[in-house]
Amino acid sequence: MIGKLKGTIDEIGDDYVLVDVHGVCYEVFCSSRVLGRMGSVGEAIVLFIETYVREDQFKLFGFLTALEREWFNLLQSVQGVGAKVALAVLSTLTPSELANAIALQDKTAVSRAQGVGPKVAVRIVTELKNKAPAFAGEASANIGLKQELGEGVAAAPVADAVSALTNLGYTRDQAANAVAAALKTAGEDADSAKLIRFGLKELSR
Incomplete structure (x- = not known):
C-alpha cells in the first residue's frame, strides 16, 4: 500500500495530478481544494495517499494533510457516501469547516458539495456527530459549544x-x-x- 508520495508535479488535470517519483508518474485523484493549493508543474510535492484496490481498478487519492485523508475515510463510513462524494465535500469545506458543520448540525453547509443531496447531508451530520470531535483539528477548541448549539441544549x-x-x-x-x-x-x-x-x-x- 502507498501511504505517501514525495516527488515533483508532472501534470495537473481537472481532478488529478501526475506525481513524478524518480521517473515513475503516479496518477493521484484530489479534491479541487487540494489541486488549487499545490504548486505548478516541476515543483516538489508531498501527498498523503489513500490507496483503493478493487477487482477492476487501482486508484490513488491524494491529500496535503493526514487530517484531510482521515476525513476522506470518515465520510465514507456514512451510507451513500463514496470516494467521489467524499472528495466533493472536501472540495467545498475544509476539515475544520466540516467539523463545525457537523457539530452545529448544519446540513445546508454540507449540501453545498456537488452530488450531496439533502438526505445524504442529514446522514453526514447525524452519523458523524459523535465522531467529529476526534477529527476536528483546529476547530476542536469550540466544538463542545457548537455541539450544544446543534443539539439545542446550549x-x-x-x-x-x-x-x-x-x-x-x-x-x-x-x-x-x-x-x-x-x-x-x-x-x-x-x-x-x-x-x-x-x-x-x-x-x-
Whole structure:
C-alpha cells in the first residue's frame, strides 16, 4: 500500500495530478481544494495517499494533510457516501469547516458539495456527530459549544446571542466562534446582550 508520495508535479488535470517519483508518474485523484493549493508543474510535492484496490481498478487519492485523508475515510463510513462524494465535500469545506458543520448540525453547509443531496447531508451530520470531535483539528477548541448549539441544549443567553448574530448576516459557524470567544472575555454568566456586544467586537477584528 502507498501511504505517501514525495516527488515533483508532472501534470495537473481537472481532478488529478501526475506525481513524478524518480521517473515513475503516479496518477493521484484530489479534491479541487487540494489541486488549487499545490504548486505548478516541476515543483516538489508531498501527498498523503489513500490507496483503493478493487477487482477492476487501482486508484490513488491524494491529500496535503493526514487530517484531510482521515476525513476522506470518515465520510465514507456514512451510507451513500463514496470516494467521489467524499472528495466533493472536501472540495467545498475544509476539515475544520466540516467539523463545525457537523457539530452545529448544519446540513445546508454540507449540501453545498456537488452530488450531496439533502438526505445524504442529514446522514453526514447525524452519523458523524459523535465522531467529529476526534477529527476536528483546529476547530476542536469550540466544538463542545457548537455541539450544544446543534443539539439545542446550549444555555439560553448563548443560543440567543448566536441567533442574533446570525440574523445580522453572519454564518452560524462565525456566530458560534464569536460567542465562544465572547464567553471567555465576558464570563460564563454573561447575558445575551453582553455576549452579542462582545461577539460583534470579535467579528470586527
